Amino acid sequence: MKQILFSLLLALALAQPGAAAADCYVEYKAKQDSPLRLHYGILAIGGSCPSANAAQQIAADRVAAGGWTLLTVTGLSTTPPSSQMIANAGPYYLRF
Numbered sequence: 314m315k316q317i318l319f320s321l322l323l324a325l326a327l328a329q330p331g332a333a334a335a336d337c338y339v340e341y342k343a344k345q346d347s348p349l350r351l352h353y354g355i356l357a358i359g360g361s362c363p364s365a366n367a368a369q370q371i372a373a374d375r376v377a378a379g380g381w382t383l384l385t386v387t388g389l390s391t392t393p394p395s396s397q398m399i400a401n402a403g404p405y406y407l408r409f
Contacts, residue, residue: 337362340388343381354405362389375409
């Protein structure tokens with residue numbers, strides 16, 4: 314069920330590129346302990362990109378709400394992610 318919902322949301326997001334054009338995309342890496350799990354993800358912040366420190370705090374708060382610990386922010390961009398980046402993020406593309 315989650316996979317179907319994710320696919321539908323992804324299709325909607327890709328079908329309306331103008332709607333997301335003003336967003337700031339944050340690439341990040343996060344972890345969970347016991348057992349150790351790592352993931353790469355991309356989240357969107359509405360509007361222009363904040364400072365690196367502000368983006369780090371926003372990302373940390375969002376992934377923490379999902380039970381993850383932010384390791385690092387690897388990039389900020391107002392350009393929508395490439396299809397390769399979206400594929401790399403998998404289920405963590407716009408999850409948080």
